[in-house]
Amino acid sequence: MKDLRETEETCLSIHRVSTGLGENEEEVRWTVKCPDSHHVVELDTCEGCPHLEHIQRGAAGPERLQCHPQVRPPAPPPSDAYEPLLSPLLEHTRVDELMTQDVYCVDEEVIAEELAELFATRKVSGVPVLDEDERLVGVVSRADLLRTADGEEDTPRLHPERAGATASELMNASPVVVREGTTVPQAAAVMAAARVHRVLVVSAEGKVVGVLSAMDVVRWVARKACYAV
Ligand code: SF4
Known part of the structure; x- marks a missing residue:
């Protein structure tokens, strides 16, 4: 069953969005195109999502996430x-x-x-x-x-x-x-x-x-x- 679940995961790119607020300040947001809602959502939303599997982070911040797509194969037969x-x-x-x-x-x-x-x-x-x-x-x-x-x-x-x-x-x-x-x-x-x-x-x-x-x-x-x- 574990193998089947792994085939269901979707690997998504996390995008960095920054906004200048002052001389040296910037607000940084991280977004993902969500396959469930078909909208761009902020990473905070994913962190509270039951479909989230894993967030991969690099030196510059979060890079990719894995979550479960909508398609679910039937349970294998005995x-x-x-x-x-x-x-x-x-x-x-x-x-x-x-x-x-x-x-x-x-x-x-x-x-x-x-x-x-x-x-x-x-x-x-x-x-x-x-x-x-x-x-x-x-x-x-x-x-x-x-x-x-x-x-x-x-x-x-x-x-x-x-x-x-x-x-x-x-x-x-x-x-x-x-x-x-x-x-x-x-x-x-x-x-x-x-x-x-x-x-x-x-x-x-x-x-x-x-x-x-x-x-x-x-x-x-x-x-x-x-x-x-
Ligand atoms: S973790 Fe949840 S909210 Fe985030 S992209 Fe996947 S399904 Fe959408």
Whole structure:
């Protein structure tokens, strides 16, 4: 159960906001974009929040925090509920063996027009957004950015109200992720609970190391049953 809980955590950047008050004085505030409320909240709020897991502090102050996102996978079944023939295979196969390692990512300053071009040229439904340390901070989805005009189903266009917005303004800051080393059943449980068809795989440092799709799992099951797919 501990492993599953770890896959639910979201790692968020803490931003420093300072205000000059006098000659040498400044008021410093620390803020976070909260995935629960979808608002920017002050760190004081997080410190009293039941979802808070950990605040990472550096020499210059708080840097990142980990808290539990909204998506919660169901409790795993009792061990005797597994199909006996599949159990050893399921228990020991990690997402690292199935995932696609080549994941196209963008930085926070990329604008909507560039993202629309990206979605037009690459067959991807979402693109991870990385901060300056190349750690995952969110995902921009194709569906959120583009719309399909009536009668033009094959030519989706940029939502007019999204024009000029940056990836950091457009992204979902609480993407569904699993840690590298997560087992295939755990990742499948997370995808089923979140009702998504793919999930990003991240390292302990929050870097994107791959993406696992439901089709990767389906294809793997078929190949293990000796079908040539
Ligand atoms: S700790 Fe609570 S208030 Fe802070 S970002 Fe996470 S969910 Fe939001």
